[in-house]
Amino acid sequence: xxxxxxxxxxxxxxxxxxxxxxxxxxxxxxxxxxxxxxxxxxxxxxxxxxxxxxxxxxxxxxxxxxxxxxxxxxxxxxxxxxxxxxxxxxxxxxxxxxxxxxxxxxxxxxxxxxxxxxxxxxxxxxxxxxxxxxxxxxxxxxxxxxxxxxxxxxxxxxxxxxxxxxxxxxxxxxxxxxxxxxxxxxxxxxxxxxxxxxxxxxxxxxxxxxxxxxxxxxxxxxxxxxxxxxxxxxxxxxxxxxxxxxxxxxxxxxxxxxxxxxxxxxxxxxxxxxxxxxxxxxxxxxxxxxxxxxxxxxxxxxxxxxxxxxxxxxxxxxxxxxxxxxxxxxxxxxxxxxxxxxxxxxxxxxxxxxxxxxxxxxxxxxxxxxxxxxxxxxxxxxxxxxxxxxxxxxxxxxxxxxxxxxxxxxxxxxxxxxxxxxxxxxxxxxxxxxxxxxxxxxxxxxxxxxxxxxxxxxxxxxxxxxxxxxxxxxxxxxxxxxxxxxxxxxxxxxxxxxxxxxxxxxxxxxxxxxxxxxxxxxxxxxxxxxxxxxxxxxxxxxxxxxxxxxxxxxxxxxxxxxxxxxxxxxxxx
Numbered sequence: 001x002x003x004x005x006x007x008x009x010x011x012x013x014x015x016x017x018x019x020x021x022x023x024x025x026x027x028x029x030x031x032x033x034x035x036x037x038x039x040x041x042x043x044x045x046x047x048x049x050x051x052x053x054x055x056x057x058x059x060x061x062x063x064x065x066x067x068x069x070x071x072x073x074x075x076x077x078x079x080x081x082x083x084x085x086x087x088x089x090x091x092x093x094x095x096x097x098x099x100x101x102x103x104x105x106x107x108x109x110x111x112x113x114x115x116x117x118x119x120x121x122x123x124x125x126x127x128x129x130x131x132x133x134x135x136x137x138x139x140x141x142x143x144x145x146x147x148x149x150x151x152x153x154x155x156x157x158x159x160x161x162x163x164x165x166x167x168x169x170x171x172x173x174x175x176x177x178x179x180x181x182x183x184x185x186x187x188x189x190x191x192x193x194x195x196x197x198x199x200x201x202x203x204x205x206x207x208x209x210x211x212x213x214x215x216x217x218x219x220x221x222x223x224x225x226x227x228x229x230x231x232x233x234x235x236x237x238x239x240x241x242x243x244x245x246x247x248x249x250x251x252x253x254x255x256x257x258x259x260x261x262x263x264x265x266x267x268x269x270x271x272x273x274x275x276x277x278x279x280x281x282x283x284x285x286x287x288x289x290x291x292x293x294x295x296x297x298x299x300x301x302x303x304x305x306x307x308x309x310x311x312x313x314x315x316x317x318x319x320x321x322x323x324x325x326x327x328x329x330x331x332x333x334x335x336x337x338x339x340x341x342x343x344x345x346x347x348x349x350x351x352x353x354x355x356x357x358x359x360x361x362x363x364x365x366x367x368x369x370x371x372x373x374x375x376x377x378x379x380x381x382x383x384x385x386x387x388x389x390x391x392x393x394x395x396x397x398x399x400x401x402x403x404x405x406x407x408x409x410x411x412x413x414x415x416x417x418x419x420x421x422x423x424x425x426x427x428x429x430x431x432x433x434x435x436x437x438x439x440x441x442x443x444x445x446x447x448x449x450x451x452x453x454x455x456x457x458x459x460x461x462x463x464x465x466x467x468x469x470x471x472x473x474x475x476x477x478x479x480x481x482x483x484x485x486x487x488x489x490x491x492x493x494x495x496x497x498x499x500x501x502x503x504x505x506x507x508x509x510x511x512x513x514x515x516x517x518x519x520x521x522x523x524x525x526x527x528x529x530x531x532x533x534x535x536x537x538x539x540x541x542x543x544x545x546x547x548x549x550x551x552x553x554x555x556x557x558x559x560x561x562x563x564x565x566x567x568x569x570x571x572x573x
Contacts, residue, residue: 021542070106292358310380
């Protein structure tokens with residue numbers, strides 16, 4: 001026979017269906033995967049991937065395993081030489097280009113946990129030049145993380161290391177945690193109280209020799225008094241945050257006149273925190289307006305107090321501004337990480353209303369909230385622009401809404417306004433018509449202000465030309481059967497700031513019980529040319545054959561095609 005298919009649960013080694021496509025960055029591409037059934041608990045897929053423009057074959061090797069220590073996947077992709085890269089970078093000579101990926105998760109003896117999430121590539125242009133399941137051209141970095149954890153009742157501890165490979169050629173500076181220890185101890189129902197002690201010790205190392213480095217030790221005991229019943233809750237919490245920094249390699253930073261803060265060798269920071277969070281739930285039947293429907297009204301009030309501590313002598317190793325959507329208004333922290341803990345003397349108020357039908361399915365909800373600051377929120381870091389403005393009062397507003405208009409129509413949107421940025425920080429809306437998994441139309445809008453991007457992204461991204469006007473995009477995705485066994489999918493996103501499309505995709509698929517054939521075209525954003533100050537696009541034409549099993553439980557495959565897009569489809573329902 002020309003083709004042999006395994007039946008039942010048994011696997012067998014052999015060649016898989018080849019695939020081909022044409023792209024502007026690699027020209028003609030051809031894949032011929034070979035599946036190797038090594039053992040019942042491990043297998044591999046070896047794929048020679050020919051790229052005409054690169055003038056060579058990339059060997060893509062995927063290995064999967066299952067052991068007593070857990071399950072994992074390894075991928076090693078290797079291109080012996082790349083004539084395009086060598087022409088663009090003649091000083092580097094014969095360039096070997098590669099990717100290594102390792103993902104592992106496992107538990108031993110019910111108490112030990114092992115996790116690996118490791119991605120490393122040969123150079124910063126790798127994901128711009130090659131399509132990969134393990135990264136994309138929009139990624140700013142790759143993560144290499146190893147962790148070992150131990151957990152028993154009321155106690156857990158994790159030792160980890162984390163490094164980053166930054167893909168920005170102008171600024172490759174990044175901090176790695178080598179190593180990091182996290183410890184948690186819980187003791188709930190201690191009378192009416194719940195208690196927790198969190199501890200962390202971490203050593204930060206920079207990829208550059210002249211950047212500050214530090215050892216940070218943090219201890220955070222917490223006590224809660226939770227009170228609740230079926231119509232409300234009141235949670236009172238007190239904690240103490242004690243942090244010690246031992247910083248080294250500060251001479252270069254402190255001697256630079258552009259740096260506003262002067263770092264100290266040794267810093268101790270002790271900050272108490274007090275919080276009271278109350279919620280109520282009111283419920284009523286909507287017999288007059290909508291028989292069988294129920295409406296809830298859920299007000300929430302939170303008071304948070306954290307005293308001010310000057311943190312200008314501490315370098316920012318791992319803190320960044322957190323997004324303030326509705327749920328984010330009730331966070332304890334303005335920043336992620338521990339290096340910047342903002343003072344707080346504030347009241348957060350919010351209200352949510354929900355509508356349920358007679359089957360207890362949520363049909364509609366809307367939430368609106370605000371933070372009112374009695375005193376300005378500060379860290380003492382002169383590099384944070386809005387801390388120079390003595391602003392109090394209502395500074396942050398956020399709202400979210402969801403409306404399941406009918407079984408086929410859904411609407412979801414959100415907006416955040418921050419007076420510290422003097423602008424709408426972010427907003428998004430999505431309207432979807434969904435008849436079934438293969439028949440849908442979705443309209444999208446997303447916005448992020450340039451002020452918000454500058455506050456949240458590292459400076460080498462936020463000051464880039466493509467972000468100077470923020471992000472303002474409208475788009476649509478759709479899929480629909482056009483004939484028996486035939487379906488079409490498409491996506492189009494347009495950036496109104498640059499007046500250019502961000503992503504375009506069109507796909508056609510034929511589907512049967514035994515196989516599927518796909519033909520697709522995509523034009524996607526693939527980077528930014530800093531010299532010419534314009535976007536770089538990649539055009540791709542793909543052809544794919546997929547063999548199906550003997551089961552008839554297959555859709556038309558449109559969901560998979562939409563989710564493989566650079567701006568993947570996410571349901572609003």
